[in-house]
Amino acid sequence: MKxxxxxxxxxxxxxxxxxxxxxxxxxxxxxxxxxxxxxxINPATEEQIAMIATANQTDVDEAVAAARHAYDGVWSxxxxxxxxxxxxxxxxxxxERARELAVAETLDNGKPIKETRDVDIPxxxxxxxxxxxxxxxxxxxxxxxxxxxLGVAAQVIPWNFPLMMLAWKIAPALAAGNTVVLKPAETxxxxxxxxxxxxxxxxxxxxxxxxxxxxxxxxxxxxxxxxVNKVAFTGSTSVGRAIARSVAGTDKKLSLExxxxxxxxxxxxxxxxxxxxxxxxxxxxxxxxxxxxxxxxLVQESIHDDVIDRLKRRMQTLRLGDPLDKNxxxxxxxxxxxxxxxRELSDLGQQEGAERWSADCVIPENGFWFxxxxxxxxxxxxxxARDEIFGPVLSVLxxxxxxxxxxxxxxTPYGLSAGIWSDKGSRILAVADKLRAGVIWxxxxxxxxxxxxxxxxxxxxxxxxxxxxxxxAYLKPAVRSGSRSIAAAEHAPVSKKSxxxSKKSxxxxxxxx
Amino acid sequence: xNRLAIPKTxxxxxxxxxxxxxxGRVYEVxxxxxxxxxxxxxxxxxxxxxxxxxxxxxxxxxxxxxxxNRGQVLYRIAELLEGRRAQFVDEIENSEGVTxxxxxxxxxxxxxxxxxxxxxxxxxxxxxxxxxxxxxxxxNLSVPEPTGVVAxxxxxxxESLLGLVSAIAPALVAGNTVVVVANENAPLSAISLGEVLATxxxxxxxxxxxTGSPAEIAPWLASHAxxxxxxxxGAGDLDWVELQxxxxxxxxxVLPPESGADAAAxxxxxxxxxxxxKTVWHTKAIL
Numbered sequence: 053m054k055x056x057x058x059x060x061x062x063x064x065x066x067x068x069x070x071x072x073x074x075x076x077x078x079x080x081x082x083x084x085x086x087x088x089x090x091x092x093i094n095p096a097t098e099e100q101i102a103m104i105a106t107a108n109q110t111d112v113d114e115a116v117a118a119a120r121h122a123y124d125g126v127w128s129x130x131x132x133x134x135x136x137x138x139x140x141x142x143x144x145x146x147x148e149r150a151r152e153l154a155v156a157e158t159l160d161n162g163k164p165i166k167e168t169r170d171v172d173i174p175x176x177x178x179x180x181x182x183x184x185x186x187x188x189x190x191x192x193x194x195x196x197x198x199x200x201x202l203g204v205a206a207q208v209i210p211w212n213f214p215l216m217m218l219a220w221k222i223a224p225a226l227a228a229g230n231t232v233v234l235k236p237a238e239t240x241x242x243x244x245x246x247x248x249x250x251x252x253x254x255x256x257x258x259x260x261x262x263x264x265x266x267x268x269x270x271x272x273x274x275x276x277x278x279x280v281n282k283v284a285f286t287g288s289t290s291v292g293r294a295i296a297r298s299v300a301g302t303d304k305k306l307s308l309e310x311x312x313x314x315x316x317x318x319x320x321x322x323x324x325x326x327x328x329x330x331x332x333x334x335x336x337x338x339x340x341x342x343x344x345x346x347x348x349x350l351v352q353e354s355i356h357d358d359v360i361d362r363l364k365r366r367m368q369t370l371r372l373g374d375p376l377d378k379n380x381x382x383x384x385x386x387x388x389x390x391x392x393x394x395r396e397l398s399d400l401g402q403q404e405g406a407e408r409w410s411a412d413c414v415i416p417e418n419g420f421w422f423x424x425x426x427x428x429x430x431x432x433x434x435x436x437a438r439d440e441i442f443g444p445v446l447s448v449l450x451x452x453x454x455x456x457x458x459x460x461x462x463x464t465p466y467g468l469s470a471g472i473w474s475d476k477g478s479r480i481l482a483v484a485d486k487l488r489a490g491v492i493w494x495x496x497x498x499x500x501x502x503x504x505x506x507x508x509x510x511x512x513x514x515x516x517x518x519x520x521x522x523x524x525a526y527l528k529p530a531v532r533s534g535s536r537s538i539a540a541a542e543h544a545p546v547s548k549k550s551x552x553x554s555k556k557s558x559x560x561x562x563x564x565x
Numbered sequence: 566x567n568r569l570a571i572p573k574t575x576x577x578x579x580x581x582x583x584x585x586x587x588x589g590r591v592y593e594v595x596x597x598x599x600x601x602x603x604x605x606x607x608x609x610x611x612x613x614x615x616x617x618x619x620x621x622x623x624x625x626x627x628x629x630x631x632x633x634n635r636g637q638v639l640y641r642i643a644e645l646l647e648g649r650r651a652q653f654v655d656e657i658e659n660s661e662g663v664t665x666x667x668x669x670x671x672x673x674x675x676x677x678x679x680x681x682x683x684x685x686x687x688x689x690x691x692x693x694x695x696x697x698x699x700x701x702x703x704x705n706l707s708v709p710e711p712t713g714v715v716a717x718x719x720x721x722x723x724e725s726l727l728g729l730v731s732a733i734a735p736a737l738v739a740g741n742t743v744v745v746v747a748n749e750n751a752p753l754s755a756i757s758l759g760e761v762l763a764t765x766x767x768x769x770x771x772x773x774x775x776t777g778s779p780a781e782i783a784p785w786l787a788s789h790a791x792x793x794x795x796x797x798x799g800a801g802d803l804d805w806v807e808l809q810x811x812x813x814x815x816x817x818x819v820l821p822p823e824s825g826a827d828a829a830a831x832x833x834x835x836x837x838x839x840x841x842x843k844t845v846w847h848t849k850a851i852l
Contacts, residue, residue: 178700194693289816296813301806308816465815467841477847484845495848501699505707509841510793511816516842519697521707529834 058371061378063165067152073103074241076111076265077248079118080258086111087266092242095162096375096384096419104241107264109273112233115262116279119204119231122259127231128201130257132188139184139226141254146177146219149250153243157215158375160242162384162420163338165376175500176219179518182502183223186523190228193523198530201229202305203281205526208271210287211237211386212341212442218244220517221284222261223502228526230282233262235274239387241265272298280304284525286343289440289466289511307515307525309343309507311440312468315461316346316497317483319454320355322473326495328362331446334471334497336370336424339385340444343512344469346497348437349426350457353450360428360448367411367424374416382413382444385420394422394443401427401436406447432463440466454479458486467509471497490516575605575752577612577776578759580619581769587611592777594752597662605752608777610785613744616773617791620714620742623770628711628740636686638766639737643679645761646672653726653754660751661723675730681831682734689738689836697844704847709840711740712818713793716786718746718779720799720828725751729758731829732798733772735836744773744792746783748799752776779803787811794818794839798829 073089075082087106094101107115127135146153153176154168163172191197205225209217214236225232236244244263251261264270268291275283275295285295286309299306316334318327334346351359375383385391402408406427415421422443430437430447437447451457461470470489472480480494490508493499500506505516515525575594576583590607606612627635646653650672657668690708697705715736720728725748736743747755759774775782780803787795787808795812797805801822812819820838823829 293813293816296816297810300809300813300819310816480847484843490841490843492843492845494846496703496846499699499701499703499846501697501701501705503697504699504705504846505695505697505842505844507842509712509843513816514818519707519844520695521842 058379060374062374062376063155063158063169063378065155065159065376068155068159070102070156070242073105074245074265075105076107076115077245077261077263078111078115078259079262080252080256082248085265087270090238090267092160092239094159094419095239095386096416098418101160101242104265106266107235107270111264112270112273112277115233115264116204116206116274116277118259118262119233120279122257123203123231126257127226127260128229132190132229135226135229136184136187138254138256139180139187139223142250142256143177143180143184145250145253146173146180150174150177153215153246155376156246157243158383161211161214161240162375162386163341164380164383165378166380167338172213172216175502176215179216179219179223179502183227186224187227190523190527193520193527195524195527196529199527200530202526202528203230204279205230205232205282205284206274206277206280207232207234207284208275208287209234209236211240212338212343214240215243215247217286218247220286224517224522225282225284225526226260228523230526231260233264233274233280235264235266235271238265238267275299282526283307284515285309289513292513305525305528307517308513309515309517310511310513312343312345312466312508312512313348313438313440313464314344314346314469314471314489315348315350315487316471317350317457317461317473318352318355318359319472319474319476319479320352321475323475323495324355324359324362327473328359328366330471330473330495330497331363332366332370335446336382336444337498339383339422341386341390341442342498344491344498344506346469346471347441347446348461349446349448350451350460351448352457353452356450360426363426364409364411367426370411370413370424372413372415372421372423382424385422385443388420390442391420391422394441394445397436397439397441398425398445401430401434401445401447404434404436406430406434406436432460438464454483458483462486462488465511468507468512469493572603575603575756575776577606577608578756578763578772578774579612579616580622580773581763583759583763586777587615594660594750596659602659603753605756605776608746608775608782610782612775612777613782613785614789616744616775617714617716617786617789619770619773620744621791623768624713624742626768627742627771630740632687632690635738635740636683639679639683639686639734641765642761642767643676643683645765646676646679649757649761650676652757656753656757657726660753661725671724671727675727678727678730678831679734682738682836685738685833685836689833692833693837693840699846702849702851704849705844706847707842707844709739709837710843712839712841713741714744714791715741715794715796715839716744716789716792717796718783718798718800718803719748719755720823721748721750721779721802722799722824722828726754726758728799728829729755731831732796735831736796736839737771738836739840741794741839742771744775744786746779746786747774747776749777749779783808784811787817788814790815792817796820797822
């Protein structure tokens with residue numbers, strides 16, 4: 053070890069008490085799945101962590117039935133304050149078991165322990181705590197007095213923030229009075245199953261939350277199940293599109309949080325060292341597996357060379373390696389499949405003429421890894437400037453005027469996030485007004501908070517998660533009488549008329565194709 | 566001796582102008598008794614696409630107008646409607662076969678609805694936006710913004726003017742621009758409304774009205790990549806599930822068909838259906 057090298061500082065796994073096999077969590081109990089179980093591996097070592105059950109159609113039916121039973125029998129009859137108390141309990145239990153959850157998440161996902169410990173798991177607790185307090189205050193949620201819950205919510209979440217995405221989905225759904233069937237991503241089921249143990253400790257009534265594991269076909273069976281009233285999905289735009297098609301014509305309420313190609317705009321008056329930190333946070337946080345990543349750097353031409361020099365210098369200090377090491381900045385890529393996609397798009401970037409540069413770092417022998425990489429000389433037509441790479445790969449473009457920056461930032465079918473770096477407040481406000489993105493960070497990036505709505509414009513999806521607006525995805529206005537007077541409509545927006553039953557069954561057939 | 570009347574040529578309303586359909590097609594509009602009233606333009610796929618281009622061009626200006634300005638412009642429509650109410654009453658009586666009193670009541674309600682929505686223009690952001698108390702040194706604000714170009718299939722029922730107004734007014738409040746397919750059987754009040762809009766302060770292209778067959782035109786709008794949202798309020802008799810499936814290709818925001826007396830009832834939710842919530846995190850200095 054040389055002077056100023058870091059000694060290994062791995063977080064202990066001793067506090068984990070993992071089982072070798074995990075079943076499905078239905079009606080408050082773990083049950084064996086009827087599908088073929090699969091191994092969940094540690095992407096940093098490729099070692100098996102546990103065997104995970106697969107839910108087939110019959111299991112999905114059972115989970116939805118359990119959620120319906122719990123909705124009708126218990127959860128929809130419970131007072132808001134009692135629902136809130138359960139959520140507060142869950143928040144506290146997550147805090148109590150935070151380190152264990154952080155270690156398990158890092159093991160299963162490959163992201164650095166400093167992120168799971170300081171970002172993911174604290175936000176999970178915060179999300180439950182925030183929505184717990186909403187449960188008995190829904191009159192103020194924006195849907196008018198006495199808003200109604202929807203029923204059974206089908207929720208399908210991605211692998212990039214496994215437990216955090218679970219919290220984003222379950223907390224508002226339960227606060228609003230719905231019951232849940234949640235399917236975690238195939239490669240990251242572990243913490244959802246530990247969370248099921250927490251639900252048992254919280255004594256949450258059986259069936260209020262059901263967790264079913266499996267691959268995409270399990271998710272498909274869940275969102276297409278006729279017994280669900282709500283579908284919430286976070287993941288790729290292509291899957292989101294397929295879900296939007298499949299729920300067309302049904303009464304299922306849909307919210308989609310999909311891909312992005314966020315522009316991080318650095319103006320010439322920006323505090324450059326801080327901007328460089330923000331660029332790093334924007335694209336290398338969580339190995340770039342972030343839908344709202346700042347994956348396109350738009351830097352004003354006059355400061356381009358300076359920014360890139362400083363960025364490269366900073367990137368040389370990023371430590372890639374053992375995700376459980378407390379000093380690790382860049383962990384493992386979540387799966388071989390994702391690594392292949394990152395490699396493919398990066399190679400394409402090179403072929404299309406962009407200039408590739410990666411930080412020097414030793415790539416561990418086993419596991420899935422990708423060195424932090426930037427591309428300069430990127431043009432707007434390059435695939436790496438248009439497609440979501442979902443990895444630690446930054447595409448750098450330049451601009452001369454604010455108008456050009458705005459035009460380039462908006463030149464994408466996505467519209468999830470953007471960043472603005474400038475010392476001039478009036479410029480930040482004016483540029484933020486013109487950006488077509490749901491979340492904009494000024495002189496910061498990748499900040500999340502349960503009180504702050506999150507979600508996209510355009511093909512980044514619809515609906516919001518977080519904040520008061522996040523409740524709207526799980527509520528409907530109180531049913532009102534047939535009056536069409538303006539006074540009646542003021543507080544109780546019209547409920548969408550369902551079409552004839554024949555249309556609905558026709559659509560179910562269409563959904564199957 | 567009776568003076569020979571001069572009948573009106575009913576055309577489309579696109580980009581602030583009144584073109585005939587590029588297809589050269591017309592269809593007969595009949596009174597409820599089956600008498601000939603007019604030849605309306607039978608809009609085509611290309612007319613719909615022209616209308617989308619016009620709506621897209623008008624978007625940035627309309628969306629960036631101040632809320633106070635948009636409110637006044639929308640209110641001005643009500644003023645002009647009031648002044649030309651006789652014409653609308655006449656058209657409604659003829660094409661819908663209702664009494665003068667009933668036609669008057671419909672025009673009253675249509676005008677009042679414009680006024681109600683106009684008043685929302687500088688308020689909906691306050692009601693639907695939010696300051697968010699995030700745990701950190703940030704000023705965090707959420708505001709609704711217009712979704713973009715909204716394609717609407719106008720209600721096809723009896724109240725042609727009221728249905729049309731109920732569908733387009735809420736989309737305009739937030740600053741969206743609109744392409745609307747009019748009531749197929751009773752399109753006259755839609756084109757007359759276009760004349761009102763043309764002489765009001767609504768910029769050309771903000772509202773584009775296409776007459777013709779919704780069944781023919783709607784699929785082109787539902788699948789058009791430059792349309793951001795689709796209001797199927799009047800599409801109940803079409804194969805609207807197929808339209809919704811087409812709309813999923815570019816993840817358009819979709820409102821489903823409505824029917825009955827309550828269809829397109831005035832509601833804040835109709836305004837918000839065509840908005841996107843933007844949340845901006847401003848970093849606070851550390852003092």
